[in-house]
Amino acid sequence: MRKLKEFFIEKLIFICGLASIFFVILIFLFLAREGLAVFKSVRLFDFLCGKSWYPISEPPQLGILPLILGSLLVTLGAAIISIPIGVACAIYIAEIAPLKIKEILKAGIELLAAIPSVVLGFIGMVTLVPWVKNTFNLPTGLTALSGSIILAFMAMPTIVSIAEDALYSVPKSYKEGAFALGATHWQTIYRVLLPAASSGIVAAVMLGIGRVIGETMAVMMITGNAAVIPQSILVPVRTLTATIAAEMGEAVVGSEHYFALFAIGIVLFIISFIINVTADLFLHKRHN
């Protein structure tokens, strides 16, 4: 009887374990089935490198190059803002902050992660967008830069908590060794701790970027959604995610537009897959 119970529980957990993989495969198959259909009417090259996105015209023009570049530009901007601040914040929390401040900071970072993206988008729309417009004297504040700044806020919690974890798990003996050799605190951090934790920090950055590139709502609200190839960070852009979210509602099931939106989904899937695998590689490197 006991053995039987053991057997069932074991199998049940096994099935649960398989389920997550099973769902990923199902999702991917569905994406592929719906998305690849677009290539019956558009060539892969024209889809990825086409410069015009007019999905509801006759015949539709389905070129997603401006959307890919829009997504990459916003993500790059967010990375440039969030990586230095995030890593510095992690160093401060892990190494310098007294215990009390450390607790407060950690709680604060977790709270930042808990703010829904639509709320951040709304705050950005009301405060950040007019600020960007006036500061840079632009025709409109709905720009890639506004999106980058808000997304940097969203990437920060991921970067800080994972990087802090990586710094914390550097063996104490490294630090003690550095101090024994007469290194200052900053020298120890810069020369010993950062290199020792580097793979974990890179993983933190990659996961942060992964969060940014998949973000939709806030970006849709503040980047202006104009499908042009961006010439600078101070112009409106349209991202892959915002395009899917904005157009899914009206796309007729089975139309080229509908398939194209799924194909955009595949592109996004591939991008975030690459980012996650890179992060994973670095995390494993650290554990070995």
Add this chain to the structure above:
Amino acid sequence: MFKKAVFILVLFLSTALAFAAKNDNSIQVKGSDTMVNLGQAWAEKYMEENPGDFVAVTGGGSGTGLSSLISGTCDIAMSSRNIKDKEIALAKQKGINPFEIKVALDGLAVVVNPKNPVSKLTIQQLADIFTGKISNWQDVGGVNQKIVILSREVNSGTHVYFKEHVLRRGDVNGKEEFAPDALLLSSSQAIADEVSGNSAAIGYYGMGYISSKQKAIAVAKDEKSEYESSNIENVLSGKYPISRPLFFYTNGEPQGLIKKLVDYALSKEGQEIVVKTDFVPIKR
């Protein structure tokens, strides 16, 4: 025991019957997002006056509504455009006979910031602005400033209407498109907000969204015509060039409950609701 079982069975059957009977009193209305608020307002008042009847109103877009009517999953399709010949043919195939009822009018206002000196434009100028041919306010009598074009997202019936009737001036074979650097915003309110804070912006939306923070542009069909401002009188008389009818489509001439609802929408009371939801009534 047996008695109890019979009692439960009877109770069960009667509830089922009651639900079935209730379903006979329900109408499904579906379609244009522009008209959802209007449809909802009609449904609420109608149900207040006719307790027992049930009207469900959902959006999804004009195309969605018409395709539901064709597939028989809704009783009334709301549409902010005329039904296409293709759709009529498809409906006939499925034994559905679309019947058109004009229930209200909608005027599209073109708006700029109140600080902008430009206050009147022709349709041709509007088309040139929104396609990107004119990119500086100077060219239409304003200050030397780049024009920021605001449009709705492509899932909006208003976007489609504006493209077909302003950019392409009703030419079904037209190839004109919104300028690629037009900002696509997700709601009329977002356009209103951006226009009120940006002196270089121009946008469009239903007349109901105009407030004192935006300035509506007077529009002329061509250079020889009068510039008409977007108000209820001009839409009613057909003088204002960018206005459109809003329709109900039913399967055949409306009958029974559906007729009751349509009649209510067209009644004096129903048309008062049209005004309250910022559309233009078809009659006064």
